[in-house]
Amino acid sequence: MPDKIRLILMSCCAPCSCGAIKQLHDGEIPCIDDFIVMFFNPNIYPDSEYQKRLNEQIKYCEKLGVKYVIGDYDHNAWRAHVAGLENEPERGPRCSKCFAYRFCYAREYAKQHGFNAIASVFGVSRHKDQTQVDAAACAVCDDIQYLAIDWDEKLRQQINRESEFYRQNYCGCEFSIRK
Numbered sequence: 001m002p003d004k005i006r007l008i009l010m011s012c013c014a015p016c017s018c019g020a021i022k023q024l025h026d027g028e029i030p031c032i033d034d035f036i037v038m039f040f041n042p043n044i045y046p047d048s049e050y051q052k053r054l055n056e057q058i059k060y061c062e063k064l065g066v067k068y069v070i071g072d073y074d075h076n077a078w079r080a081h082v083a084g085l086e087n088e089p090e091r092g093p094r095c096s097k098c099f100a101y102r103f104c105y106a107r108e109y110a111k112q113h114g115f116n117a118i119a120s121v122f123g124v125s126r127h128k129d130q131t132q133v134d135a136a137a138c139a140v141c142d143d144i145q146y147l148a149i150d151w152d153e154k155l156r157q158q159i160n161r162e163s164e165f166y167r168q169n170y171c172g173c174e175f176s177i178r179k
């Protein structure tokens with residue numbers, strides 16, 4: 001474990017990340033010296049949906065005065081990465097590739113910008129499998145440490161009750177839109 005942890009928190013949306021951001025902001029997670037929120041979600045479809053989630057993320061970060069970075073949005077590149085897995089169910093192999101794609105981006109960003117650890121909120125939704133998220137992260141995080149933090153779910157729910165976040169009803173890609 002390095003002396004100082006500079007963390008990238010990967011977020012998919014404000015409703016999932018609000019509790020984690022608040023905990024980090026309040027210094028509730030020991031040993032984290034500095035953190036930034038990363039919104040890198042080229043999986044989200046369509047563009048209008050991406051923009052809504054991004055706007056909510058920015059609003060929440062700015063409300064708390066938390067630093068954030070917005071990754072590139074290239075949905076076609078993401079589609080190419082998961083080609084052949086379009087019909088797989090949520091929690092299946094397409095999702096593992098989707099998580100890995102986003103973690104790889106964060107890993108490279110970390111190396112270029114002096115961060116040494118990555119965590120995410122990709123597993124907090126009840127539709128997600130935390131074990132799958134952790135496995136995807138561990139497979140790609142080499143000298144950048146992956147921290148599998150167990151976020152405070154009660155706090156997340158409380159902030160959601162008190163906030164008026166835009167809330168989507170599907171994970172993000174076109175294949176996860178519930179009919």
Ligand code: SF4
Binds near residue numbers: 091094096172174
């Ligand atoms: S369902 Fe969600 S995690 Fe799975 S591939 Fe689609 S956007 Fe990615």
